[in-house]
Amino acid sequence: MGREERRRAQRQERRGAKRAAVGPPPTARTGPDLGIAEAVLGRLADDGAQPRISRVELTAGTRSAAGTAARTTRAAVPPAVTSASALTVSAAGCDIVRDVDPQALGATYTFDARSTGEPYSVSVVFEGRREDVAGEPGERDRFSVVETVARVVPGSGRISLTARVENVNAGRWAVSAAPVAEADGAPVDSRPLPARALATGTTVFAPLARVRGPGVRIGAWPALVATGAGVALLVQGLLAARLSLPVASIFLLSVVACLVGLVGAKVYYLLEHPEHRGRGLLASSGGMCLQGFVLAAVAAVVVQALLEVIPVGELLDITVPGLLFGAAVGRIGCFLGGCCVGRPTASRWGLWSSDRRLGVRRIPTQLVESALALTLGLIALAVVLTVGRSGGGTVFVGAIAAYTTGRQLLLPLRNLPRNTTHGRTVILLACAVVLIGAVVVGLS
Numbered sequence: 001m002g003r004e005e006r007r008r009a010q011r012q013e014r015r016g017a018k019r020a021a022v023g024p025p026p027t028a029r030t031g032p033d034l035g036i037a038e039a040v041l042g043r044l045a046d047d048g049a050q051p052r053i054s055r056v057e058l059t060a061g062t063r064s065a066a067g068t069a070a071r072t073t074r075a076a077v078p079p080a081v082t083s084a085s086a087l088t089v090s091a092a093g094c095d096i097v098r099d100v101d102p103q104a105l106g107a108t109y110t111f112d113a114r115s116t117g118e119p120y121s122v123s124v125v126f127e128g129r130r131e132d133v134a135g136e137p138g139e140r141d142r143f144s145v146v147e148t149v150a151r152v153v154p155g156s157g158r159i160s161l162t163a164r165v166e167n168v169n170a171g172r173w174a175v176s177a178a179p180v181a182e183a184d185g186a187p188v189d190s191r192p193l194p195a196r197a198l199a200t201g202t203t204v205f206a207p208l209a210r211v212r213g214p215g216v217r218i219g220a221w222p223a224l225v226a227t228g229a230g231v232a233l234l235v236q237g238l239l240a241a242r243l244s245l246p247v248a249s250i251f252l253l254s255v256v257a258c259l260v261g262l263v264g265a266k267v268y269y270l271l272e273h274p275e276h277r278g279r280g281l282l283a284s285s286g287g288m289c290l291q292g293f294v295l296a297a298v299a300a301v302v303v304q305a306l307l308e309v310i311p312v313g314e315l316l317d318i319t320v321p322g323l324l325f326g327a328a329v330g331r332i333g334c335f336l337g338g339c340c341v342g343r344p345t346a347s348r349w350g351l352w353s354s355d356r357r358l359g360v361r362r363i364p365t366q367l368v369e370s371a372l373a374l375t376l377g378l379i380a381l382a383v384v385l386t387v388g389r390s391g392g393g394t395v396f397v398g399a400i401a402a403y404t405t406g407r408q409l410l411l412p413l414r415n416l417p418r419n420t421t422h423g424r425t426v427i428l429l430a431c432a433v434v435l436i437g438a439v440v441v442g443l444s
Contacts, residue, residue, distance in 0.1 A: 048064035053262045065362040082127050085194040087177045088436040089201025091208060104166040104206035105143075108175040108214050111194035113346075113360075123148045126163040128175040131200070138204050140169045149414030160214040160359035170203045195406030205434040211435055215354035217336040224333030229258055235322030235381070243318060245405060248309075251317065253304035264296020287339060290327065296399070320396040324377030324403065330348070331370035339364050343415045355415065363413045372406040383442075391442065398438030 091105035130141040147163045163177075178196035179429050204212075211218055233254055240247045266290035272289060301319065305312045322426055334340040338356040342363030350361040380399040384391065408428050 009312045022148070023303055025373040030283060038388065047049060072200055085109065085177075085179075085320075086196045087175065087197035089173065089175050089199045089203045094347070099170060100205050101170075102166060102206040103168060103170040103203040104164055104209035105168055105173055105201070105203050106209045106212055107175045107177060107201070108160050108162045108359075109197060109200070110160045111179070111400060113152050113159055114154045117154045119151045119153055121148060121150050122152055122161075122179055124161055124163075124177055124179050126175060126177050128165070128166070128173045130169055130171045130173050130431045132171045133300050138169070140167065143168060151344070153344045153360075154346055154348050156350070157346075158352070158360075159351070162213050162359075164209050166206050166209075168203060172200060174198070174200050174203050191251060193313050195226050199363075211356060213338060213356040214357055214359040216338040217351060221333040221337030221339065225330045228329035228333075231257075232322035232326035236319050237319070237386060239318035239381075242385075243314065245314065245318065246310065249308050249310065250318075253308065254319070255299060256304065257300035259296030260300040261293040262288070265293035268292025268295070290330075293325070311389075312390065313396075314389045316393045316396035317322075317346035317389075317391040320386060321377050321381040324373045324399065327403075328370045328374040328377060331366045331373065334365065335370075340369075341415050342366070342413050362415070365410050365413050368413075369407065369410055372410075373403060376403050376406075387442070394438045394442040398435055398442065401431045401435040401438060403437065 009248050083103055087110070088108050090104075105128065107126050109126070111122075114120070114308070126143075126145045126147065130137065133141050143165045145165055146162050147161055149159065149161055152159065176196060179193040189192050191422035233251065236254060237251055240250045247349050266292055268289040269287045273287070298316070301315060302312055305315045331340070335353060338354045339352060340349075341355040344350075344358075344360045345363050346361065349363075349365070351364040351367070352359065353362050353364065354360075376399055380395055387395070405428060408424050408431070411424060
């Protein structure tokens with residue numbers, strides 16, 4: 001035997017010894033040992049009842065609820081399952097509303113994105129059955145829901161997908177979650193999907209279930225927005241006192257302007273999101289838009305300043321530093337509360353955050369905008385302290401134009417569909433013209 005043949009034989013012996021030592025791959029653990037959950041969920045198919053199917057869309061590219069759910073449940077091709085996963089189900093958490101109707105169930109399925117490859121989609125089937133049923137189970141004692149993540153970015157790490165099911169009977173539920181590969185004529189991806197997971201939990205008050213989610217801090221948004229409003233009023237009051245303007249009158253009209261601004265923020269949001277108009281202005285789970293707040297609040301300030309015979313330009317100049325500081329604080333509340341989120345990313349600069357449905361590593365657009373508002377607020381404050389009452393409103397106009405420019409530059413990083421083709425370009429050009437004009441007028 002030659003030298004090369006001996007080396008080849010030795011390498012083969014080492015490979016065989018290594019495979020024998022490693023043994024077969026361990027079975028992924030899909031959750032706690034819930035024998036009762038397995039038994040209950042296993043009877044879903046035996047009941048012969050048609051489950052209720054629903055679907056929440058992530059992007060405009062997702063398919064309709066009924067069609068996708070039917071194809072998924074009837075024609076799913078389960079590939080090899082090796083990736084780890086976990087499932088958590090909502091708990092009551094608040095005894096005051098434990099049994100208050102309407103009730104809902106929230107379930108969060110967590111898995112890891114693939115490390116390499118092209119962006120892909122994942123559909124997860126959530127199925128559940130109420131455990132504490134007395135007698136024959138009814139339609140509201142079981143559910144089957146399909147949730148789809150239309151675009152998973154490889155390398156983005158841990159992903160949490162939350163499904164919320166309303167109009168179910170209160171009680172304790174056994175829930176399962178399992179990713180599926182659809183066989184609707186498209187090629188089926190043969191790479192492993194995350195594992196099926198099981199959990200049990202109880203229903204909760206439906207409005208509470210709508211705002212709960214992984215990474216979401218309930219109450220952070222209203223608390224930080226209120227803090228931002230307080231900071232804005234404080235800075236405005238200090239500047240008014242420094243420039244010998246009527247502090248008490250300005251404080252009262254600013255409080256009224258804040259209340260008007262809240263209504264404007266809600267109305268602006270409903271105009272941009274017509275699908276939420278049925279909830280009304282006082283819906284706790286609805287949203288608000290900063291643009292609407294600024295437009296309504298500034299209009300209220302101008303009207304009241306004219307009525308109070310307060311110089312409008314000077315009032316706006318002392319208002320804008322506090323307004324930007326308040327926006328800086330409020331945007332942190334957006335990050336913690338799960339709104340105004342950025343696009344999913346695999347970048348090391350991304351931060352894990354949630355939009356209350358999908359938790360994933362994202363571009364932290366809220367924090368970037370917060371830093372922008374803080375920087376512009378400091379610049380505006382320095383200018384107001386330098387020019388005093390001679391600004392005549394140019395500080396306000398320039399600061400708002402600069403802030404709007406920054407927001408428009410951040411919009412492509414937000415997880416929002418593009419509604420217009422040239423609107424962003426037009427706004428950027430208009431803001432540039434206004435900003436240059438404010439600088440020229442201020443220096444003249």
